[in-house]
Amino acid sequence: MAAAPSNLGTQFRKELSCSICLELFTRPKVLPCQHTFCQDCLQGVAGWGGTLRCPICRQQVTLPPQGVAGLPDNLIVANMCERFQQQATTSEETREQPQSGNRCSFHPTDVYRMYCKQCQMPVCDECIEGAHNRHLLTTIKKAAQENRPTVQALIHEGRNILESYCGFIRGLRETEKTLNKRKQQTDNAITQACNELLAKVQQNHLENLEKIQTERDRVSADVNELSAACDRAEQELQQGGVEFLSQQTALTEVVGKYRGKAAPTPVQTQPAVFQPSDTPVPVLGHVTVQSLPSAPIPAAPAARGTGHHHGNQRQEEPQPQKVTFGGEGSGTGQFKDPIGVTVSDEGEIFVADNGEQGIQVFTLQGTFVRQFPTVVSGEVEIRPDDVALDGEGNLWVVGNSGSGEFAVQYNNQGRVLRKFDLQETGWYRGVAVDTRRNHILITQTTGDWGNPHVEVLVFRPDGTLVRTVGQQQGMEEPQYITVDREGNILVSDCENHCVFVYKEDGQFLFKFGGEGSGEGQLMSPRGICTDRAGNIIVADSENRRVEMFDKTGKFLKHIATDMEMPWAVAMATQGQLLDVWLDISMNNVRLPALSIPEPDYHGYLSKLGYVHKVWRRRYCVLKDGCLYYYTDYNSKRAIGVAHFHGYRVEPMATGGKSHAFCLTPPDPDIRTFYFSADNEAEKLKWMECLADSLGRWIKVD
Incomplete structure (x- = not known):
């Protein structure tokens, strides 16, 4: 029964915590649906618009003229939060006092009062008067x-x-x-x-x-x-x-x-004869026994501040083997939007596909094995953002279901083991596992495009937050993350074009990279991992290559070049002998903008981003119900493609953007696309051509 007050306090704190920031309410505001949130949290959700949706029940709320500040205060919750904080302060002061359990092992009726520096042990009053008389003492605290x-x-x-x-x-x-x-x-x-x-x-x-x-x-x-x-x-x-x-x-x-005919002669045959060798046992072939690299004998690490090395032996560097597989599509073994990859000790490749394909599993040779949907519970599924393996061979997947963001643990066959909720941000996330401590590390970006708030969250498997990392170093758009064998945390930032490195306790160590295409420079780095020697491997996305750096961030070599926008990398180790590199292309769209034959229509459109909600002007080419979009008409390859089979084109005014229209999917859980033309005539022409292109390839009831 002694644990009841603590559990009750935990329950009270949970009820008095904002579901957006997960902290005690600050200036709590209540919505018409009776859900309560911090004023600043609601302001971040509302942005510059005059309406918002409740982050819990998704009910549409029209804001008063004063905005979020004009919403009613929840005075009861505010008072309870104040009393809870006072009680927490009192409890902390009480915990600093000697507890009844801190009894002296020599005098069980007395509690520890002081600490004997000479004997390096806590002592009670009787100890002080007896065996520790005249010893140098100090307070327990x-x-x-x-x-x-x-x-x-x-x-x-x-x-x-x-x-x-x-x-x-x-x-x-x-x-x-x-x-x-x-x-x-x-x-x-x-x-x-x-x-x-x-x-x-x-x-x-x-x-x-x-x-x-x-x-x-x-x-x-x-x-x-x-x-x-x-x-x-x-x-x-x-x-x-x-x-x-x-x-x-x-x-x-x-x-x-x-x-006069000669008699038949004997048949000349050549029977097989087994001739054993001179050795006592006949041999079928030469069997040689090769010495395998032995496991190193562990030694105590060097003291802090001293260096250590592993000898002067230099092993021949293994040649990397590049395995390419997949291809764009929705069939078995194909990808819509492959975004994360990890490799098990058994040599199975797990690919996370953000395009509704869930997790697909392949052999190291690229042979499809199985796949499973990324289910949260019931019929709720997430679009995975990234995937990582823990020390037990289970998968951790982070992603968005449309109604929330989650971290989910699966076994390698796809059965849900556990999950916990994440703050709904609308940004991509990365995930990694510190197998030494069994901590789950997840990147998190909140705020808008111009003023992001970035951090790495460190959780226990039950969803308890241990610490946050990287709030002060100016990261802008991290997604991929890894943990090396020493416990250091490495985060790739595609907006800063560099990699940030932190100690396991969150202390910033250094960053490396920098915008450019020279040796040691990066352009929109994405996937990141480390090898057994501690070298750092980075998917240098827009430079179309995979790079290797040493553990200090010094450039070593190009692993692979002339790729189709590498997005994720992983290192697979089989025994002591094999290192296999894996790369996954974001898509297979290779044709220049002006080389697509007989397009249905082409020209400039502004496209609303799915994640950052920012309008970007793109040169678009429509062909057979698919819209390919480029940076401009001189681009040599598309930066993306949208498949609109089954969609309907409709006019719409969204976000204050003029000449806007949208493409709505047959299923409300699938993404709606928003576009804006330069003028009304162009808008009508695009809508007409889209409807015609879709009508030729789908049956419209």
Whole structure:
């Protein structure tokens, strides 16, 4: 029963927390639907418009002339929040006092009062008067403050030692996997060699039998002829008459035919003979035993402030193997909008597709294995933004369902294990897992395009927020994130064209990159991962390449170049031997704007962004119900394509934009597209051509 007040306090805090910022209400405002939010949070949702939708029930709310500030105050909630904060302050002060559980182990009736610096232990009044008389003492609270860094350093050192031993065990496991794989390969090679020898023996045997059968057939004809002539003459002779005289001529001819004919010669065959070698055991082939890289023996890490190295041995660098698979489409193994990738220890590739394909699973050779929808609960599904694997081989997926944003844990077959809600932001997110601590790291961007608020949220698997990282360093549009073997957090920022690096506790270390196409520079970096040596691999999206940097951010080399906008990267390790790079193209639209044959219509349109709600002018080409959009008419490749089969074109005034129209989908859960033409005549022409293009390819009731 002692835990009840704490649980009750937790429940009260949850009820008094804003569902947008997840903090206690600040200047709480109540909507007509009776849902309450912080004034600043509602202001962020409303933006510059005169209406907003309730973030919980989605009810449309018309704001008063004063805007969000004119909404009614929730005075009851405000008072309760104030009292709750006062109670929390009182509870904190109470916790600083000696607790009844802090009893002296030598004098159980007394509680600890002081800390003996000489003996480095807490003591009670009787201890002070007895064994610790005249010792140097200090208060419990001061001792805790003084010793906290030492204990934290010991914890950190212990975790590093633990990680080295865990790494050793992982190395043993990988070596075991490699041994099993090599043993199976050797078994297969021996079996194959044996089968090949047996096949040769069988083939030789069949050839010999065929020779024998050929000779048998040839001689059998002669035997039949001679035997028949002799049988007839003998039969007539035995009857005692003179009829045998009629057979004499024929018998003389047949016997004379074979009298001068050479007798059949023996058939020359070449039977297979197995000749064992001089070794005691016959061998089918040469079996060589190769030494595998042994797992490193763990050693205690160097003390803080000192360096360490791993010896002077230099291993030959493995050649990367590029595996390309997929292609644009909605069929099995195809992608609409592949956006995230991760690889399991078993060599399975998991691809997150933001275009309603959920998660698809492939082998390292690109063979499709299975797929599953990214279900949250019931029939609610999310469009995944990113995917990561935890230490148990389960998947963490972040995404948006249209009514909320979630982090969901699945097993590798797609069964939901757990989930927790995220703040609804409308921006893409990235996810990574710190397997040492089993923490889930998720990028979060709030606010509008011109003034984003960016941070990395660190959660426990149950959704408890541990800390936030990166609020002060000026990140603008992060999405992809990874954690290296030392626990450092790396975030790619496609708007700043660089990578930010933080310690596991959130301390900023450095950033590298910078806008450009030279060595060490980046243009809209996206996916990011690290290899076993700590090198950093970045999908340099607009430079169409994958780059490698060392752990300090120094450029090392180009992994791959001349790609079709690489979006996500992952490192797969099989045993100690194989590193496989994977790249996924955002789309397969390669034709220049003026090279699409016989377009239905083309020209400039302004397009409303789905995520950032910003109008951008694009050169658009309409062809067979698909709209390809480019930066301008000289662009060599499209930056995107929208498939409008099943959509309807309708006029609409949205966001104060003139000459606007929209394309509405057959399913309200699918995205609606908004466009604006330069003038009313162009708007009508675009609507006419879109309707005609769609009408030729779909049946409209």
